[in-house]
Amino acid sequence: MVELEVVKWVSLVLAVVISSMFNGSYAAFNPASNYLIACGSSRNVTFQGRVFVPDSQQSSYVMKSQGNTAIATSNSNSNIPSPIFQSARIFPAITSYKFNIHQQGRHWIRLYFFPLPNSGNDLESAPITVVTDKFVLMNNFTFKNYNGSYLFKEYSVNVTSDTLTISFIPWNNLVSFVNAIEVVSVPDELIPDQALPVSQFAPSHGLSAFAFETVYRLNMGGPLITPQNDTLGRTWENDAKYLHVNSSAVNMSVNPATIKYPQSLVPEIAPNWVYATVDTMGDANVANLNFNITWVLPVDPNYFY
Ligand SMILES: *[C@@H]1O[C@H](CO)[C@@H](O)[C@H](O)[C@H]1NC(C)=O
Ligand SMILES: *[C@@H]1O[C@H](CO)[C@@H](O)[C@H](O)[C@H]1NC(C)=O
Ligand SMILES: *[C@@H]1O[C@H](CO)[C@@H](O)[C@H](O)[C@H]1NC(C)=O
Ligand SMILES: *[C@@H]1O[C@H](CO)[C@@H](O)[C@H](O)[C@H]1NC(C)=O
Ligand SMILES: *[C@@H]1O[C@H](CO)[C@@H](O)[C@H](O)[C@H]1NC(C)=O
Ligand SMILES: *[C@@H]1O[C@H](CO)[C@@H](O)[C@H](O)[C@H]1NC(C)=O
Ligand SMILES: *[C@@H]1O[C@H](CO)[C@@H](O)[C@H](O)[C@H]1NC(C)=O
Ligand SMILES: *[C@@H]1O[C@H](CO)[C@@H](O)[C@H](O)[C@H]1NC(C)=O
Numbered sequence: 001m002v003e004l005e006v007v008k009w010v011s012l013v014l015a016v017v018i019s020s021m022f023n024g025s026y027a028a029f030n031p032a033s034n035y036l037i038a039c040g041s042s043r044n045v046t047f048q049g050r051v052f053v054p055d056s057q058q059s060s061y062v063m064k065s066q067g068n069t070a071i072a073t074s075n076s077n078s079n080i081p082s083p084i085f086q087s088a089r090i091f092p093a094i095t096s097y098k099f100n101i102h103q104q105g106r107h108w109i110r111l112y113f114f115p116l117p118n119s120g121n122d123l124e125s126a127p128i129t130v131v132t133d134k135f136v137l138m139n140n141f142t143f144k145n146y147n148g149s150y151l152f153k154e155y156s157v158n159v160t161s162d163t164l165t166i167s168f169i170p171w172n173n174l175v176s177f178v179n180a181i182e183v184v185s186v187p188d189e190l191i192p193d194q195a196l197p198v199s200q201f202a203p204s205h206g207l208s209a210f211a212f213e214t215v216y217r218l219n220m221g222g223p224l225i226t227p228q229n230d231t232l233g234r235t236w237e238n239d240a241k242y243l244h245v246n247s248s249a250v251n252m253s254v255n256p257a258t259i260k261y262p263q264s265l266v267p268e269i270a271p272n273w274v275y276a277t278v279d280t281m282g283d284a285n286v287a288n289l290n291f292n293i294t295w296v297l298p299v300d301p302n303y304f305y
Contacts, residue, residue, distance in 0.1 A: 031185035040072060065096075073086060099165075106159075106185075109132070113150060126177055158209070222273055224236065231268050236270075256272040257272070
């Protein structure tokens with residue numbers, strides 16, 4: 001039974017690879033809306049091959065605050081995890097960024113946070129609550145209760161009006177803040193309305209009404225893919241560190257240039273490096289019927305939106 005599952009799984013991976021071998025021609029995706037914003041910055045910031053523009057230079061979006069926002073910048077780069085965190089905008093009161101949406105449909109909303117030291121505010125304790133017109137993205141997050149030094153959040157939201165408002169809501173006389181914001185169109189085909197089950201589960205319908213948050217995006221058996229290697233600006237990490245048993249999987253790969261996308265699939269579905277590598281059974285001749293490849297992905301059980 002378990003062995004069967006594994007066989008099915010391996011053939012599924014192979015099927016994905018083989019179905020990618022057919023020829024297909026395509027034009028590169030050009031997002032209708034593409035906002036990359038370095039909040040509080042006085043100059044353009046190039047990060048992972050993309051240019052983020054200061055939020056003081058608003059063109060097709062507006063920032064409105066019920067108070068006076070402040071900015072924070074680092075005077076030294078030494079302790080900043082990456083250039084996108086060099087500046088932040090600080091919100092003493094509810095503040096909204098309202099974006100013109102040039103084409104309705106799914107959009108990435110990406111948020112970057114790093115509590116800059118010496119900002120004149122205790123950003124470590126700042127509660128971060130972020131909402132859109134329809135969804136709560138973050139609810140009362142603070143770095144005080146978090147192990148990482150910075151935070152990156154990615155959501156996919158179906159925007160069904162001509163504007164999208166992202167609001168930061170401080171609380172209890174404390175400020176809130178953000179370092180950078182992205183709002184970028186996603187091809188509609190990327191997330192269909194219905195998801196087919198892998199095994200005995202029933203299909204899921206009505207996905208287009210949901211907002212999604214990326215928790216993990218793994219490139220099985222392959223390298224880290226950064227936004228400059230993904231036309232949709234996604235990050236894919238290698239799966240090895242999540243393996244339950246390291247030796248249960250070994251990687252295999254083909255030349256990514258040999259990956260061809262069928263006409264029925266938008267090539268933005270995933271970069272060729274995703275299809276060019278696989279995890280296979282660590283030992284194909286294993287006698288143990290319970291052999292399996294298991295990944296352990298930590299999640300926050302107390303998280304709520
Ligand atoms: C900043 O980037 C924008 C968008 O790429 C560009 O139009 C603008 O000229 C840049 N400004 C500077 C000062 O480089
Ligand atoms: C936010 O979290 C803090 C603890 O970090 C808690 O004391 C406070 O009640 C929470 N506020 C809201 C509005 O949930
Ligand atoms: C933070 O790190 C400590 C020590 O490494 C660990 O015990 C704790 O579970 C971590 N907390 C979270 C929320 O990950
Ligand atoms: C977004 O929602 C609208 C209205 O429900 C729907 O017609 C459309 O197909 C959805 N788009 C995507 C990409 O899910
Ligand atoms: C496959 O695994 C080997 C050894 O673990 C590693 O050196 C290599 O970089 C991996 N290949 C890819 C494409 O990640
Ligand atoms: C990612 O893009 C950079 C710059 O374009 C390139 O040098 C690098 O080889 C690419 N990596 C992969 C895995 O495609
Ligand atoms: C398994 O691999 C991870 C990183 O991929 C490493 O940190 C860990 O030490 C390895 N465990 C064993 C038992 O080799
Ligand atoms: C998967 O393999 C591990 C050991 O590698 C074992 O502990 C576990 O019970 C197996 N799981 C299943 C569902 O057989």
